[in-house]
Amino acid sequence: MSGKSYASLEQHQCVVCGCTYDTGAVLLHNRLAKTLEQYTLTGRGLCPEHQKLFDKGYVALVEVDPELSCFGPDGNLTAKTAHCTGTIVHILREVFNRIFTPPSRRRTARLHRAGCHRFTEGALRS
Numbered sequence: 001m002s003g004k005s006y007a008s009l010e011q012h013q014c015v016v017c018g019c020t021y022d023t024g025a026v027l028l029h030n031r032l033a034k035t036l037e038q039y040t041l042t043g044r045g046l047c048p049e050h051q052k053l054f055d056k057g058y059v060a061l062v063e064v065d066p067e068l069s070c071f072g073p074d075g076n077l078t079a080k081t082a083h084c085t086g087t088i089v090h091i092l093r094e095v096f097n098r099i100f101t102p103p104s105r106r107r108t109a110r111l112h113r114a115g116c117h118r119f120t121e122g123a124l125r126s
């Protein structure tokens, strides 16, 4: 299919691997104007492969490059502004909980370029 249409296949982008995948929904222009591309990216989620791993109890650790990522004014990094390096590690949630101390809400809000690095190191239990 080429050109514009009044219908489009909805896709999401995986927050773990960055691939786009079909959600199974079809989007229709509310006035049936032929303005839509074949695919429309509407959000983020987990692709089928990473959803399966999540459902099996795995946590995905996604490496980001803080120098190439864009931090918000509040110092937070979002999936949309993170520059992922492509390195991904999956570990069982129970192992993750034994290794990492969950950050407090206040600490999470203060994550910034240097803080993000400290969080990684400081969260490790000795």
Ligand SMILES: [Zn+2]
Residues within 6 Å of the ligand: 014, 015, 016, 017, 018, 019, 046, 047, 048, 049, 050
């Ligand atoms: Zn994925």
